[in-house]
Amino acid sequence: MEPAKMASPKSGPKDALVMAQILKDMGITDYEPKVINQMLEFAFRYVTTILDDAKIYSSHAKKATVDADDVRLAIQCRSDQSFTSPPPRDFLLDIARQKNQTPLPLIKPYSGLRLPPDRYCLTAPNYRLKPLPKKGPAAAGRITVPRLSVGAVSSRPSTPTLGTPSAQSVAVSTKVGAPVSVPGQRFTVQIPPSQSAAAKPAVPAAPAVQNVLINPSLIGPKNILITTNVVSQNTPVESPNALKRKHEDDDDYDNL
Amino acid sequence: ILDLYEFCSISFPLKYFFFLFAVGVVAVEDQPDVSAVLSAYNQQGDPAMYEEYYSGLKHFIECSLDCHRAELSQLFYPLFVHMYLELVYNQHENEAKSFFEKFHGDQECYYQDDLRVLSSLTKKEHMKGNETMLDFRTSKFVLRISRDSYQLLKRHLQEKQNNQIWNIVQEHLYIDIFDGMPRSKQQIDAMVGSLAGEAKREANKAKVFFGLLKEPEIEVPLDDEDEEGENEEGKPKKKKPKKDSMGSKSKKQDPNAPPQNRIPLPELKDSDKLDKIMNMKETTKRVRLGPDCLPSICFYTFLNAYQGLTAVDVTDDSSLIAGGFADSTVRVWSVTPKKLRSVKTATDLSLIDKESDDVLERIMDEKTASELKILYGHSGPVYGASFSPDRNYLLSSSEDGTVRLWSLQTFTCLVGYKGHNYPVWDTQFSPYGYYFVSGGHDRVARLWATDHYQPLRIFAGHLADVNCTRFHPNSNYVATGSADRTVRLWDVLNGNCVRIFTGHKGPIHSLAFSPNGRFLATGATDGRVLLWDIGHGLMVGELKGHTDTVCSLKFSRDGEILASGSMDNTVRLWDAIKAFEDLETDDFTTATGHINLPENSQDLLLGTYMTKSTPVVHLHFTRRNLVLAAGAYSPQ
Numbered sequence: 065m066e067p068a069k070m071a072s073p074k075s076g077p078k079d080a081l082v083m084a085q086i087l088k089d090m091g092i093t094d095y096e097p098k099v100i101n102q103m104l105e106f107a108f109r110y111v112t113t114i115l116d117d118a119k120i121y122s123s124h125a126k127k128a129t130v131d132a133d134d135v136r137l138a139i140q141c142r143s144d145q146s147f148t149s150p151p152p153r154d155f156l157l158d159i160a161r162q163k164n165q166t167p168l169p170l171i172k173p174y175s176g177l178r179l180p181p182d183r184y185c186l187t188a189p190n191y192r193l194k195p196l197p198k199k200g201p202a203a204a205g206r207i208t209v210p211r212l213s214v215g216a217v218s219s220r221p222s223t224p225t226l227g228t229p230s231a232q233s234v235a236v237s238t239k240v241g242a243p244v245s246v247p248g249q250r251f252t253v254q255i256p257p258s259q260s261a262a263a264k265p266a267v268p269a270a271p272a273v274q275n276v277l278i279n280p281s282l283i284g285p286k287n288i289l290i291t292t293n294v295v296s297q298n299t300p301v302e303s304p305n306a307l308k309r310k311h312e313d314d315d316d317y318d319n320l
Numbered sequence: 321i322l323d324l325y326e327f328c329s330i331s332f333p334l335k336y337f338f339f340l341f342a343v344g345v346v347a348v349e350d351q352p353d354v355s356a357v358l359s360a361y362n363q364q365g366d367p368a369m370y371e372e373y374y375s376g377l378k379h380f381i382e383c384s385l386d387c388h389r390a391e392l393s394q395l396f397y398p399l400f401v402h403m404y405l406e407l408v409y410n411q412h413e414n415e416a417k418s419f420f421e422k423f424h425g426d427q428e429c430y431y432q433d434d435l436r437v438l439s440s441l442t443k444k445e446h447m448k449g450n451e452t453m454l455d456f457r458t459s460k461f462v463l464r465i466s467r468d469s470y471q472l473l474k475r476h477l478q479e480k481q482n483n484q485i486w487n488i489v490q491e492h493l494y495i496d497i498f499d500g501m502p503r504s505k506q507q508i509d510a511m512v513g514s515l516a517g518e519a520k521r522e523a524n525k526a527k528v529f530f531g532l533l534k535e536p537e538i539e540v541p542l543d544d545e546d547e548e549g550e551n552e553e554g555k556p557k558k559k560k561p562k563k564d565s566m567g568s569k570s571k572k573q574d575p576n577a578p579p580q581n582r583i584p585l586p587e588l589k590d591s592d593k594l595d596k597i598m599n600m601k602e603t604t605k606r607v608r609l610g611p612d613c614l615p616s617i618c619f620y621t622f623l624n625a626y627q628g629l630t631a632v633d634v635t636d637d638s639s640l641i642a643g644g645f646a647d648s649t650v651r652v653w654s655v656t657p658k659k660l661r662s663v664k665t666a667t668d669l670s671l672i673d674k675e676s677d678d679v680l681e682r683i684m685d686e687k688t689a690s691e692l693k694i695l696y697g698h699s700g701p702v703y704g705a706s707f708s709p710d711r712n713y714l715l716s717s718s719e720d721g722t723v724r725l726w727s728l729q730t731f732t733c734l735v736g737y738k739g740h741n742y743p744v745w746d747t748q749f750s751p752y753g754y755y756f757v758s759g760g761h762d763r764v765a766r767l768w769a770t771d772h773y774q775p776l777r778i779f780a781g782h783l784a785d786v787n788c789t790r791f792h793p794n795s796n797y798v799a800t801g802s803a804d805r806t807v808r809l810w811d812v813l814n815g816n817c818v819r820i821f822t823g824h825k826g827p828i829h830s831l832a833f834s835p836n837g838r839f840l841a842t843g844a845t846d847g848r849v850l851l852w853d854i855g856h857g858l859m860v861g862e863l864k865g866h867t868d869t870v871c872s873l874k875f876s877r878d879g880e881i882l883a884s885g886s887m888d889n890t891v892r893l894w895d896a897i898k899a900f901e902d903l904e905t906d907d908f909t910t911a912t913g914h915i916n917l918p919e920n921s922q923d924l925l926l927g928t929y930m931t932k933s934t935p936v937v938h939l940h941f942t943r944r945n946l947v948l949a950a951g952a953y954s955p956q
Contacts, residue, residue, distance in 0.1 A: 091436045143449070150742055150762035153455045153780070160764065160780035164815030168776060169769070171584045171754065178586075178754060179725075184773035185735050186697075 079104055114138045367412040370403050370419055373485050378426070380476055388469040390505040394512065395473075395493070397427050398461040399485070401438065402492045405457060409444055416442065430513050430825035430846070451763065452515070452804070455783040460494035462517035466502040470495060496520045510859065510917055511823050515783045515804040519820035524857030526818040528809065530837045531577025533585075533794045538593050576855065578796045583812050585795065586754040592710055598637070602943035609880045611895050611926055615947045619891075620655075621934055622952040629952035631716070632938035633705040638948060640728070642714055644702025650695040650716045650726065659689040662731045695726050697733040704747040706756065713770070715756055717744035723758050725770060739766055739775050746788050750795045755812070757798050759786030765800045767812060779810040781817050790831040799840055801828030807842050809854065821852050823859055832873035832882070839900060841882055843870025849884050851899055861899045864921040865892055865928070872949075874939040881926065883947055885936025891949055893926040 083100045115130070117138035122130040171178075179185050377399070381392045400423055407416035424435050441447055447454065465473070477486040489495075498521065511518050588596075609615055622629050622643060631644030640660075641653045654660045661684040663669070672682045700719030707714055713734075714726040723737040723744055742761035749756045755776075759765035763782045766775035784803035791798055797818070798810045807828055809819035826845030833840055839860070840852045849870055851861030868888035875882050875896060882894040899920075934951040941947055 090440060091433070147449060149449050149451050152451065153458060153763070153783075156762070156764055156778070156780040160778035160815060163775065163778045166776075168583055168813065169772070171586050171769075173587050175771075178769070178771040179734060180771055180773040186733050 114142060117142060367407055367415045370407060371422060374403060374423060377485055387502045388472055390508055391465045391469040391502050392473055394463050397431055398493055400427060402488060404438060408441055409447060411444055413442055452784045456515055459516055460492060462494045462496055462520055464496045464498060464518050467497050467499050469502050470497050513825040514806040514822040516806060518822050523820045528818050528854055529576060529578035529796055530854045531574040532837050533577060533580060536588055538596055578794055583796055585752045599943060605944055606877060607945045609876050609945050614893060614927055615945050617891060617929055617947040617949055619931060620950045625952040627954050629937060630701050630703050631705040632950040633707050634940040634948055635707045635711050636709060638942040642705045644705045644716055646701040648698040648700055648702060650702055652693045654691050659691055660693050661685055661689040663729050693731045695731060697724055703745050706748045708749045709751060709753045715747050715749060717747035717758050719743040723747050737768055745785060748789055748791055750791045751793055752795050757789045757791060759789040759800050761785045765789050765798060777812060777815045779815060781808060787827055787829055788831050790833060792833055793835060793837045799831050801831050801842055803827035819857050823850055829869055829871045830873040832875055834875050835877060835879045841873050843873050843884060845869040858915055862917050863894050863924060865925055872936055872939045874941055876941045876945055883939045885939050885949055887935040889931045889933055889935055891929045891936050895924045895926055899924050
């Protein structure tokens with residue numbers, strides 16, 4: 065939309081003329097015509113919200129009618145909610161004084177990627193794969209449960225647990241590109257014995273994993289549990305950014 | 321702030337009780353500080369008499385001697401605003417309105433924007449949400465007046481009938497007295513204009529280390545490339561820096577440079593050393609600019625952006641351009657024929673041969689290589705963008721209150737730094753990486769490090785939004801330009817404000833440090849570019865020519881040319897060497913900060929280059945002194 069010079073409607077509704085006059089008084093001369101509609105909608109929505117709130121307060125106080133006090137209270141509460149303003153100056157000066165007193169932290173040399181602790185980063189995978197229900201008791205060879213649980217950095221003991229016992233377990237340490245590598249992190253992947261021909265644990269283009277539950281809400285510093293249940297192949301790990309951590313068993317999540 | 325004994329002196333006990341009641345109600349919802357601060361507006365006499373007081377003062381000043389009149393006229397604006405706000409706060413709406421009507425036309429033209437905001441503040445409730453007006457109220461407006469003029473004023477105001485004005489003056493104004501000749505109107509007009517008045521002389525007295533840090537020793541592989549550019553590499557360091565060494569220019573410790581370890585800086589990695597060597601090689605091929613050798617300008621126009629382009633940055637080696645847009649995306653383009661590649665997925669990475677020599681090439685994914693990568697993540701328009709010096713990261717700051725760190729190896733978001741809860745208008749990486757600064761609507765600038773999720777320093781002091789934040793080349797200082805029309809220089813080490821520069825008549829939108837670290841150029845909505853000497857804390861130049869906001873400023877690589885880009889669709893080149901030579905810094909100037917600026921804008925202007933209705937949002941000098949400019953085509 066191209067900006068147009070102020071076009072005051074010659075014969076528009078009175079509200080629109082008033083709004084145009086308000087804009088002019090505030091010194092705004094260059095705006096698109098739709099701005100007046102937008103402002104009118106906002107004004108309507110604001111007033112109705114306030115009046116609705118005032119009605120609620122007035123009925124709560126068991127008054128017969130809505131009076132000025134109710135409206136005043138409604139405005140105050142709504143302004144604290146929606147129209148917050150930045151902190152006042154003395155508060156800012158105070159926290160600035162506190163923050164500025166601590167000396168600048170020394171920088172550790174040779175630390176590669178300098179990022180905050182993982183829970184404050186957005187680098188964790190934001191999904192988990194729901195395991196398939198078991199089809200039969202003889203699971204060997206068909207259904208494997210390589211389980212990768214990624215937990216927050218906490219001091220719980222990290223014990224890799226494997227759903228179905230298997231002869232092989234391969235520890236893999238994966239480096240994902242120079243800048244993203246976090247040295248020393250590993251995960252344990254279990255490979256079903258029948259697939260042991262593939263010594264390398266990760267094989268691309270795995271066939272469809274069924275019953276994948278994607279949990280997109282787990283972004284950010286939370287416990288993220290990934291359990292993968294691959295029908296026939298090894299585990300595809302999708303996210304190139306996944307930081308592999310010592311995984312831990314968390315029985316709060318779906319059991320396999 | 322809340323002077324109880326002053327309250328008791330009010331003649332209306334009813335008003336006192338009403339006020340306490342009001343404070344009691346209000347303080348429940350608001351922060352107690354706000355209401356305490358507001359309550360400092362105690363009654364200074366009869367509201368109906370305010371017009372008389374003001375007229376009386378006006379008459380006195382207009383009848384005073386010419387030499388004093390200019391200085392005393394500085395009183396009009398702060399007194400007008402404070403008296404008006406007092407009337408509004410004490411709910412004398414009609415008196416306030418008539419007071420405003422009568423006197424707002426007398427104010428200087430450059431205060432018109434403030435007056436417009438004031439005219440919409442007619443009730444006490446309006447004042448609550450306006451943090452800038454509250455800050456204005458609680459901070460003292462600084463006026464610099466010569467001793468003679470001050471004596472004159474004091475004598476007049478202390479006569480009995482003018483006592484009220486004297487009270488207001490004492491309460492809300494800070495008069496910085498200097499000995500010497502009263503200033504002329506022209507001198508005053510150059511320095512006033514900010515919301516806080518001028519800067520007290522002692523605010524600009526602290527020592528500032530404006531020198532550059534020493535370049536580290538790097539062993540350049542001895543090939544045919546000459547090393548005349550910098551002396552220290554290639555030659556083994558035989559002498560200690562403090563001792564005088566023969567021949568080598570840069571071994572002496574610059575007294576104006578900060579000690580190397582004043583603030584912790586990241587060490588140089590091997591890739592950084594390689595970058596530096598590349599930089600030095602490019603330096604030898606750099607074009608020497610001057611009035612007779614102007615740079616060529618290459619303009620990158622963003623088409624079809626529909627006025628959505630809100631931020632641009634270019635890497636130091638001019639290989640990547642990033643654009644921040646109003647649709648909350650950040651787009652990265654490759655300027656060179658080399659495409660943007662991201663690192664392969666983990667599954668692919670495990671297949672490559674890790675022992676091969678070109679493993680760094682093999683980890684890159686050719687299949688998804690493209691010229692453009694789009695980064696999604698913000699939830700509001702992106703107002704600031706900054707590449708890291710090592711080209712591994714990109715920062716973007718947005719209206720959603722966060723600053724995001726993106727990896728340029730994987731083109732994904734790594735961290736979101738939450739601290740400002742209000743739009744963040746600008747962000748910049750430090751010249752050495754690791755630190756970055758951001759400034760926003762909450763009137764503070766914050767210093768962060770990439771590995772801390774909370775800011776390391778908070779630079780608080782501005783009265784209005786911080787629009788622009790820039791690091792000094794030695795990374796020890798941060799300059800912030802604000803909507804309160806001042807520019808402040810902050811020390812990274814302890815967060816103190818070491819310089820306050822006033823003089824702009826509009827919000828400041830662009831800052832640039834000269835490469836030698838001694839000077840600062842600032843551009844604002846008034847279309848002027850002001851030049852400041854950081855060491856002395858003085859204004860040393862004024863470049864007039866632009867007719868609209870100056871939104872981008874850049875010095876050439878060796879500091880010979882200053883390029884300015886503006887919303888009036890032009891790029892102007894100015895002669896920086898000439899602007900900074902012949903500075904008179906005698907004792908009087910240094911003591912009082914008064915400098916007579918010559919009207920030499922026309923001499924300094926080297927060229928004006930018009931675009932076809934494209935405001936110039938960003939300027940960049942390549943390592944060989946070619947100018948790159950960027951903007952979005954916005955047809956009228």
